[in-house]
Amino acid sequence: MSVTLKGSVRQGRLILDIDVAVGDEIVAISGVNGIGKTTFLRVLAGLLPLDAGILQVNGIVLDDVDNQIFVPAHLRNVGMVFQDNVLLPFLSALDNVAYPMMATGIGRQQAQQLAIDAMGQHGIGHLAQMKPTQLSGGQQQRVALVRALISKPQLVLLDEPLSALDVDARREVRSWLRDQLKSLPGTKFVVTHDLVDIAELCDREIAFMQPQLQLLGNETQTTIVR
Amino acid sequence: MSTKKRRVGAETPPFVWVGASCALLFLLLPLVGLLKRVAWSGIFGAVTSGPASEALRLSLITSVVATMIALVLGLPLAWVLARIEFRGRSMVRALVMLPMVLPPVVGGVALLGAYGKSNGLIGGWLFDVFGLQLTFSPLGVVVAEAFVALPFLVMAVESGLRSIDPRYEESAATMGLGPSERFRKVTLRLLAPSLIAGVAVAWARALGEFGATITFAGNIEGRTQTTPLAVYLLLESDPEAAYALSFVLLAICVAVLVAMRGSWMGRRS
Numbered sequence: 001m002s003v004t005l006k007g008s009v010r011q012g013r014l015i016l017d018i019d020v021a022v023g024d025e026i027v028a029i030s031g032v033n034g035i036g037k038t039t040f041l042r043v044l045a046g047l048l049p050l051d052a053g054i055l056q057v058n059g060i061v062l063d064d065v066d067n068q069i070f071v072p073a074h075l076r077n078v079g080m081v082f083q084d085n086v087l088l089p090f091l092s093a094l095d096n097v098a099y100p101m102m103a104t105g106i107g108r109q110q111a112q113q114l115a116i117d118a119m120g121q122h123g124i125g126h127l128a129q130m131k132p133t134q135l136s137g138g139q140q141q142r143v144a145l146v147r148a149l150i151s152k153p154q155l156v157l158l159d160e161p162l163s164a165l166d167v168d169a170r171r172e173v174r175s176w177l178r179d180q181l182k183s184l185p186g187t188k189f190v191v192t193h194d195l196v197d198i199a200e201l202c203d204r205e206i207a208f209m210q211p212q213l214q215l216l217g218n219e220t221q222t223t224i225v226r
Numbered sequence: 227m228s229t230k231k232r233r234v235g236a237e238t239p240p241f242v243w244v245g246a247s248c249a250l251l252f253l254l255l256p257l258v259g260l261l262k263r264v265a266w267s268g269i270f271g272a273v274t275s276g277p278a279s280e281a282l283r284l285s286l287i288t289s290v291v292a293t294m295i296a297l298v299l300g301l302p303l304a305w306v307l308a309r310i311e312f313r314g315r316s317m318v319r320a321l322v323m324l325p326m327v328l329p330p331v332v333g334g335v336a337l338l339g340a341y342g343k344s345n346g347l348i349g350g351w352l353f354d355v356f357g358l359q360l361t362f363s364p365l366g367v368v369v370a371e372a373f374v375a376l377p378f379l380v381m382a383v384e385s386g387l388r389s390i391d392p393r394y395e396e397s398a399a400t401m402g403l404g405p406s407e408r409f410r411k412v413t414l415r416l417l418a419p420s421l422i423a424g425v426a427v428a429w430a431r432a433l434g435e436f437g438a439t440i441t442f443a444g445n446i447e448g449r450t451q452t453t454p455l456a457v458y459l460l461l462e463s464d465p466e467a468a469y470a471l472s473f474v475l476l477a478i479c480v481a482v483l484v485a486m487r488g489s490w491m492g493r494r495s
Contacts, residue, residue: 045396045399045400046399046400047396047399047400072399072405073396073399073400074399074400074401074402074403074404074405074408075402076400077402078400079400080397080400082393082396082397084393086391086393086394086396086397088394088397088398088412089394089416090415090416099398099401100401100402103401103402103403103407104402147401151401151402157400
């Protein structure tokens with residue numbers, strides 16, 4: 001099992017109890033607003049420590065409250081797309097994409113070349129020199145996706161990654177995204193409300209449900225066999 | 227301007243125009259008066275010779291040093307106030323803002339109470355151990371200026387820190403940037419406008435400082451007599467130099483305002 005998480009976390013008025021174990025697959029996370037889907041991703045990313053329990057990814061303990069182990073976000077090698085994409089506003093689209101690679105020690109020029117190639121492959125090469133504020137929501141989302149996947153993260157966390165795209169772009173980006181995700185090892189989580197996303201993009205679905213925001217392993221999860 | 231469209235029920239009553247005009251006139255008239263009295267032909271000579279130039283030089287040096295101190299001390303304090311929740315935070319913030327509203331003379335008296343050589347809290351100790359005397363020394367000028375300037379910097383930077391969407395830093399973390407890298411490459415970068423604005427107001431405040439300086443550091447020509455003090459004294463002996471110096475201070479403040487446009491104040495205009 002690639003990701004095992006058993007524990008709980010409290011954020012504001014939300015208490016999230018999680019017991020989940022998934023392998024190297026693409027997992028859809030669904031559920032009503034405010035139920036804790038984003039919180040779940042933040043726990044996996046290392047932006048929010050667990051209040052109790054253990055998180056393991058690929059056999060490595062990333063969070064263990066009892067043994068006081070917590071690996072912070074920047075050491076976890078995750079690729080994350082936030083809900084509103086959150087590109088760094090002072091960098092061009094190209095530098096945004098190149099940034100995670102530079103953080104891993106790749107030289108600026110090489111990182112930029114790789115970023116240009118990746119953006120070109122995805123058909124957004126023409127956006128390279130634009131600042132995030134000059135991009136539409138959909139364009140920002142594409143850039144954020146390329147950025148999240150470019151450094152081959154061991155854990156992919158996408159929070160409604162296609163929400164800003166119109167129908168045509170959505171279809172196109174979805175199939176590109178599926179190929180990308182399939183080619184990456186490790187577990188990929190995609191928060192989405194879209195049934196087509198769930199069906200076409202994901203290997204299975206985990207539905208977050210009331211009451212008490214509990215997610216109990218196999219009981220509440222729906223598996224879509226592809 | 228979006229005032230073109232009249233909204234019924236929100237028409238501007240006539241007295242507003244009268245009041246606003248009077249207010250503007252009230253603010254502008256002294257500026258015009260100052261500009262009119264400046265002897266433009268001799269202005270360069272007036273500020274580059276004698277006590278005027280001494281005061282200007284001292285003011286520039288002390289205000290820059292005071293601003294740097296305010297920056298070094300103020301940035302961490304602003305961080306704590308903006309980002310760390312603790313009991314009594316609002317009280318600490320009120321305390322930090324106190325020098326902004328305190329009469330500067332009172333600030334000077336308070337500084338004497340703390341750093342005065344003979345009967346200050348730690349003034350005697352500073353002198354005995356380090357041989358440091360703040361009163362009646364240029365260093366005292368710096369301390370007085372930093373004391374009044376610090377709150378302005380803290381206020382600007384704190385509000386700047388609060389307005390940064392934390393997700394930028396979080397997203398940088400998921401991209402592999404560690405805490406100090408994040409601070410340098412993301413936080414500081416996003417904070418830059420507020421930081422510049424804070425430094426600008428702090429510097430302007432330090433440059434114009436009068437009350438705390440004269441009370442704490444005195445008014446020794448060439449040693450603790452800053453430009454505002456010199457202006458006050460020269461008004462008697464050499465009005466031309468006083469007006470010339472005043473104009474220089476005015477010009478600097480206008481430059482600071484221009485530099486601050488688009489950040490902190492004046493964003494909505």
